[in-house]
Amino acid sequence: MSSEDNIPLNTAGHMVGKHENGAEKSSLDKARTRLIQEGYKYNRLPDEEDDSMRKKSVIKWSQRERHYICVLVITTVLIAAMASLLVWQYLENKDKNICSTESCVRASASILNKIDSSVDPCVNFYEFVCGNWEKTTNFPDSKPKYGSFTELSDTVMTRLRELLSHGTGEFKGQNSTAITKAKAYFGLCMDIDTIEKKGKEPLLKLVEQLGSWTVVSDDQWSPENWSLGKALVANHQYGLAALFSMSVSGDDHNSSINIISFQQAGLTLGDQSQYDTNTTKYNATHEAFVGYAKEIGKLMGAENDVTDKVESIWQFEQSLAKIFIPKEELINPEDTYHRMTVAELENLTDYSIPIQDYLSDLFGDKIPEDEDLLVYTPIYFEKLGALIKNTDKEVIANYIIWNVVINVIGYMPKAFIDAAMNLQKLQFGISELDPRWERCVSKVSRVLMFAVGALYVDEAFPGKSKKEVGMMVEHLRQAFIENLPDVKWMDDETRELSMEKAKAISKMIGYPDWILIPNELDKYYEEFHLTDGGFFESHMAGMKMGFSQILNRRGKIPDRTEWHMSPAEVNAYYTSTYNSIVFPASILQQPFYSPVLPQSFNFGSIGMVMGHELTHGFDNTGRMYDKFGNLNNWWTNKSAEGFEKHSQCMIDLYSSYKFQGAQVNGKTTLGENIADNGGLKAAYMAYMRWKGQEGNTSPLLPGIHFSPEQLFYIGFGQIWCAHYTQEYAERAVLTDVHSPSMIRVLAVISNNEKFGEAFNCPVGSPMNPKDKCKVW
Numbered sequence: 076m077s078s079e080d081n082i083p084l085n086t087a088g089h090m091v092g093k094h095e096n097g098a099e100k101s102s103l104d105k106a107r108t109r110l111i112q113e114g115y116k117y118n119r120l121p122d123e124e125d126d127s128m129r130k131k132s133v134i135k136w137s138q139r140e141r142h143y144i145c146v147l148v149i150t151t152v153l154i155a156a157m158a159s160l161l162v163w164q165y166l167e168n169k170d171k172n173i174c175s176t177e178s179c180v181r182a183s184a185s186i187l188n189k190i191d192s193s194v195d196p197c198v199n200f201y202e203f204v205c206g207n208w209e210k211t212t213n214f215p216d217s218k219p220k221y222g223s224f225t226e227l228s229d230t231v232m233t234r235l236r237e238l239l240s241h242g243t244g245e246f247k248g249q250n251s252t253a254i255t256k257a258k259a260y261f262g263l264c265m266d267i268d269t270i271e272k273k274g275k276e277p278l279l280k281l282v283e284q285l286g287s288w289t290v291v292s293d294d295q296w297s298p299e300n301w302s303l304g305k306a307l308v309a310n311h312q313y314g315l316a317a318l319f320s321m322s323v324s325g326d327d328h329n330s331s332i333n334i335i336s337f338q339q340a341g342l343t344l345g346d347q348s349q350y351d352t353n354t355t356k357y358n359a360t361h362e363a364f365v366g367y368a369k370e371i372g373k374l375m376g377a378e379n380d381v382t383d384k385v386e387s388i389w390q391f392e393q394s395l396a397k398i399f400i401p402k403e404e405l406i407n408p409e410d411t412y413h414r415m416t417v418a419e420l421e422n423l424t425d426y427s428i429p430i431q432d433y434l435s436d437l438f439g440d441k442i443p444e445d446e447d448l449l450v451y452t453p454i455y456f457e458k459l460g461a462l463i464k465n466t467d468k469e470v471i472a473n474y475i476i477w478n479v480v481i482n483v484i485g486y487m488p489k490a491f492i493d494a495a496m497n498l499q500k501l502q503f504g505i506s507e508l509d510p511r512w513e514r515c516v517s518k519v520s521r522v523l524m525f526a527v528g529a530l531y532v533d534e535a536f537p538g539k540s541k542k543e544v545g546m547m548v549e550h551l552r553q554a555f556i557e558n559l560p561d562v563k564w565m566d567d568e569t570r571e572l573s574m575e576k577a578k579a580i581s582k583m584i585g586y587p588d589w590i591l592i593p594n595e596l597d598k599y600y601e602e603f604h605l606t607d608g609g610f611f612e613s614h615m616a617g618m619k620m621g622f623s624q625i626l627n628r629r630g631k632i633p634d635r636t637e638w639h640m641s642p643a644e645v646n647a648y649y650t651s652t653y654n655s656i657v658f659p660a661s662i663l664q665q666p667f668y669s670p671v672l673p674q675s676f677n678f679g680s681i682g683m684v685m686g687h688e689l690t691h692g693f694d695n696t697g698r699m700y701d702k703f704g705n706l707n708n709w710w711t712n713k714s715a716e717g718f719e720k721h722s723q724c725m726i727d728l729y730s731s732y733k734f735q736g737a738q739v740n741g742k743t744t745l746g747e748n749i750a751d752n753g754g755l756k757a758a759y760m761a762y763m764r765w766k767g768q769e770g771n772t773s774p775l776l777p778g779i780h781f782s783p784e785q786l787f788y789i790g791f792g793q794i795w796c797a798h799y800t801q802e803y804a805e806r807a808v809l810t811d812v813h814s815p816s817m818i819r820v821l822a823v824i825s826n827n828e829k830f831g832e833a834f835n836c837p838v839g840s841p842m843n844p845k846d847k848c849k850v851w
Contacts, residue, residue: 172773172774172775173774173775173776173777174671174774174775174776174777175777176671178669178671179671179774179776179777180777182665182669182671182672182776183776183777183778183779184778185665185666186676186776186779186786186789186793187778187779188207188208188211189204189205189206189207189208189793189796190203190204190206190207190789191203191205191206191207191210193206194206196834196836196842197831197834197835197836197837197840197841197842197843198840198841198842199821199841199842200788200792200820200821200824200830200842201792201795201817201820201821201824203792204788204789204792204793204796204820205792205793205795205796205820208793208796209796209798212798214798215509216505216506216507217505217506217507217508217509218505218509219503219504219505219799219800219802219803220797220798220799220800220803220807221797221798222795222796222797222798222816223666223667223793223794223795223796223797224645224646224794224797225797226666227645227661227662227664227665227666227667228644228645228661229513231531231535231643231645231661232513232516232517234531234534234535235516235520235527235530235531235643236512236513236516238530238531238534239257239258239261239516239519239527239530240258240261242258243255244258246529246530246533246593246596247533247591247592247593249593249594250593251526251593251596251597252597252600252601253523253525253526253529253593253596253597253599253600254526254529254530254593254596256523256526256600256603256605257519257523257526257527257530259605260518260519260522260523260605260610260613260617261515261516261519263605263609263610263613264511264514264515264518264519264610265511265512265515266609266610267489267511269609269610270486270487270488270609270610270611271488271489273488273609273611274488275374275375275376275487275488275491277487277608277609277611277612278375278480278483278487278611279291279375279376281479281483281611281615282375282476282479282480283295284309285306285309285310285475285476285479286301286305286306286309286472286476287476288375288472288473288476288477288480289384289469289472289473290368290372290375290377290381290384290385290388290473290476290477291372291375291376291377291381292376292377296469296472298468298469301468301472303427303428303429303463303468303471304428304429304432304433304436305436306471306472306475307428307433307475308433308436308437310475310478310479311437311622312437312619312622313479313482313615313618313619313622314618314619314621314622314625315478315479315482315618316340316341316478317341317474317475317478317479318340318341318395318428318459318475319337319338319339319340319341319455319456319459320337320338320339320340320341321335321336321337321434321437322335322336322338322625323335323336323625323626323628323629324336324628324633324652325633325652325653325704326449326652327408327412327449327651327652327700327705327706328412328414328705328706328707329705330633330652330653330703330704330705331632331633332632332633333628333629333630333631333632333633334447334448334449335434335446335448335449335629336448336449336450336451337420337448337449337450337451337452337456338450338451338452339399339400339451339452339455339456339459341392341395341478342392342395342396342399343364343392343477343478343481344360344364344392344502345810346806346809346810347396347397347399347401348809349396349809350392350393350396350397351396356501359501360501360502361389363497363498363501364389364498365382365385365386365389366497366498367494367495367497367498368381368385368388368389368477369381369382369385370494371480371481371484371491371494372384372385374490374491374494375480384473387467387470387473388470388473388474388477391466391470391471391474392474394462394466395459395462398455398458398459398462399455400452400454400455402743403742403743405451405452406695406696406742406743406745406746407695407696407699408651408696408699408700408706409699409706409708411451411452412449412451412706413449413450413451413453414447414448414449414450415447415448415450415453416444416445416446416447416448417430417431417434417442417443417444417445417446417448418431418444418445420448420450420456421444423450423453423456423457423460424456424457424459424460424463425457425460425461425464426460427459427460427461427463427464428456428459428460428463431444437626438626438629483611483614483615485514485518486518486610486611486614487611492508496508500802501802502802502803502806503800503802503803503806504800504801504802504803505800518614520641520643520644521617522603522614522617522618522620522621523600523603523617524640524641524643524644525587525590525596525599525600525638525641525642526590526596526600527641527643528586528590528641528642528643528659528660529586529590529591529596529642530643531642531643531660531661532585532586532590532591532642532643532660533591535660536585536586536642536660536663539670540585540660540663540664540668540670541584541585541663543670544584544585544658544663544668544681545582545584547677547678547681547682547685547761547765548582548584548656548658548685548689550678550682550761550762550764550765551682551685551686551689551757551758551761552577552578552580552689553761553764554686554757554758554760554761554764555577555686555689555690555753555757555760555851556574556577556578557760557764558756558757558760558851559573559574559577562851564714564717564718564720564721565714565717565718566711566713566714568711568714569709569710569711569713569714570714572701572702572709572710573693575702576654576692576693576701576702577689577692577693578702579654579702579703580654580655580656580689580692581635581653581654581655581656582655582656582657582658583636583638583655583656583657583658584657584658584663585642585658585659585660585663586638586642586659586660587636587638587642590642600620602620602623603616603617603620604616633652633653635653635655635704638657639657640657640659641659642659642660642661643659643660643661644659644661644662645659645661645662646659646661646662647659647662647684647685647687647688648688649688649689649691649692649697650704651691651692651696651697651700651704652700652704652705653704654692654700654702654703654704656685656688656689656691656692657688658681658684658685658688662681662684663681666680666793666794667680667681667684667794668680668681671774672773672776672790673773673774673775673776673783673786674762674765674766674769674773675762675766675773675783675784675786675787675790676786676787676789676790677790678758678759678761678762678765678787678790679755679758679759679762679786679787679788679789679790679791680790680791680793680794682758682761682762682790683751683754683755683758683790683791683794684754684794685754685758686753686754686755686756686757686758686761687750687751687753687754687755688750688754689754689757690749690750690752690753690754690757690851691746691750693749693753693851694745694746694747694749694750694753695718695722695745695746695749696746697746698710698718718850721848721849721850722745722749722850724848725741725745725748725749725752725848725850726741726742726745727741727848728741728822728826728848729741729744729745729748729814729818729822730742732814732818732821732822734799734804734807734808734814734815734817734818735799735801735804735805735815736804736805737804737805737807737808737809738808739808739814739815739818740808740809743812744811744812744813744814746812747812747813747814748814748819748822749850749851751814751819751822751823752822752823752826752827752848752849752850752851753850753851755791755823755827756827756828756849756851757851758787758791759787759827759829762787766783782833784829784832784833785833785834787833788824788827788830788833788834791820791823792820792824795816795817795819795820796816797815797816797817799815799816821842824842825841825842825843825844825847826847826848826849827847828847828849830842830843831843
């Protein structure tokens with residue numbers, strides 16, 4: 076995600092092997108390199124003349140001819156030596172199954188160039204696998220976090236830029252309206268001149284439609300004519316979340332039905348801690364927020380001093396932050412499952428929010444007051460009702476419009492975007508934005524993710540990868556199941572049900588098949604139309620379409636094959652209510668996966684990601700859902716107590732780490748930490764399982780002197796190489812449910828039982844402590 080689109084913000088020396096980067100090369104490597112660089116050709120020599128002819132010729136040769144002969148002799152010797160070298164190399168590689176193709180050489184270099192072989196892997200494995208990458212990589216000033224995921228995302232986006240910039244709307248031999256819309260939308264985004272020419276007008280027109288904003292002008296606003304319900308509908312119809320978020324998704328206790336749900340939301344800065352007056356950055360954050368809002372007001376045409384009105388928005392959000400339920404209290408899905416009727420929720424807010432009218436207006440249909448809803452944060456809604464009653468209407472109205480404005484800054488002229496940079500720099504530590512084309516690719520992907528995904532899959536995703544990766548997933552599944560008898564704290568009854576759940580996990584790999592069928596792709600986006608107004612208006616139409624698709628789920632059976640991520644996104648996920656794991660096409664390539672990489676490396680990288688997502692079905696929240704995706708207590712008390720005991724060990728372990736001076740929260744990151752540890756263990760078992768069935772059939776990479784087991788762990792470590800700005804590091808430990816990348820590697824490796832064997836680490840060394848925390 077580009078930085079611009081983060082507006083708003085809710086949205087050690089043991090030598091294991093030598094490598095080419097600074098390490099000594101063998102004489103064979105030197106000779107081969109020299110021969111290649113000097114451009115020698117492997118030509119066949121003509122037959123030699125007889126001795127008499129040679130002796131006769133010598134007498135007549137001139138000085139120039141003698142020079143040519145010397146060159147010929149030297150060349151002959153070199154070619155003979157080179158031929159011997161090639162024969163020897165071929166025989167050696169033939170026996171060792173070393174791959175010497177260009178792709179293998181590149182794969183080898185990508186691994187070796189990240190490693191700092193001056194660091195002892197038994198002391199600091201992260202620095203060992205990523206140290207040289209950190210020293211040699213130029214981190215973009217526009218990226219608050221930069222790592223393997225970002226690098227691959229940049230590669231994918233470069234390819235998407237080419238696909239969106241050229242060609243017609245033809246797709247699979249047919250004219251596709253969806254592909255045409257994607258390319259046209261990208262063109263609108265890249266048309267900077269038109270965007271600058273339109274200036275503030277598109278935003279002012281939108282604000283007028285939403286009820287005006289007294290920060291700019293109070294001519295059209297009055298408390299008598301203003302309705303909270305109407306204002307919320309106008310905001311939420313675009314998928315925004317002023318005061319709270321509303322959605323439609325599967326019922327946690329009955330995954331066969333969709334249900335309307337409500338949850339706390341609406342803070343510009345995303346996390347309630349950012350509004351705490353006791354934090355060291357409070358004054359700077361407050362000043363940046365107010366300065367940002369004042370500048371936006373000025374750009375929109377405010378002629379008077381709007382400091383007081385902007386300050387009231389800040390204070391209102393500060394009040395919202397105080398009634399937010401802390402993240403630690405939202406972890407257990409049983410504790411957040413509250414079913415109530417429309418009338419009961421309206422009563423809970425003391426009728427300050429007209430819930431029934433709000434829902435009826437959004438859905439375009441009368442919503443019965445006895446229809447059931449899910450309310451994940453009821454205490455918040457109760458306190459929200461009191462806050463609304465005690466707050467001036469104009470303040471709430473200005474806050475709701477502000478919630479719209481900050482979500483569209485990235486679609487406005489440059490001056491609006493520049494206004495946000497002070498707050499962005501404070502929050503993320505960035506000093507510039509991503510290139511315009513990159514931001515435009517992101518915006519198109521957000522609105523038309525399956526159209527963009529279809530382009531990418533059709534042009535860049537090898538079909539055979541889907542089958543090969545599917546095979547790896549099955550090895551991971553079986554490895555996880557085969558490990559269950561060794562989980563000593565679990566009793567037989569819970570173990571049997573765990574096996575059933577693992578077997579029932581569905582997998583979706585690469586992309587949904589329907590996106591490659593032009594007619595179906597076009598039908599999916601038939602409600603989205605590029606407006607005559609241009610880029611801004613088309614964006615708002617796309618936002619409205621996306622939320623409309625969510626609303627259309629009401630009353631329908633959940634589609635368990637529905638994808639919630641673009642095939643062109645470098646990521647993966649597990650869904651509790653569907654009990655499914657999803658691996659988009661974009662992540663199924665180097666450095667995560669490649670047919671040219673040894674399978675040990677593949678299992679360490681993409682295999683760990685697969686194991687991570689699978690283990691999410693058995694982490695501190697996923698374990699509470701049964702094989703059908705229903706929130707259901709299928710654990711015995713004994714097994715549940717064992718799980719909690721081992722989880723507490725994990726909480727304590729991660730809470731002992733600091734990252735760039737900030738304390739890691741072992742409780743809020745518990746689910747991801749369990750998935751990391753269980754995922755790597757399952758991946759290693761899966762690799763050994765594959766190896767037992769297939770043998771050592773993977774080709775070796777040139778210059779790689781690590782054992783397959785060592786390559787497994789290197790594959791794992793290198794996908795988490797990452798650089799954080801100091802500002803983003805501080806923010807991440809407060810808001811991210813994942814531990815920082817460095818901590819993920821160090822903690823998981825120190826917990827893994829097989830790592831010490833692979834690298835011959837003595838028991839008691841930092842990466843092989845005597846005592847380990849493990850859940851699965």
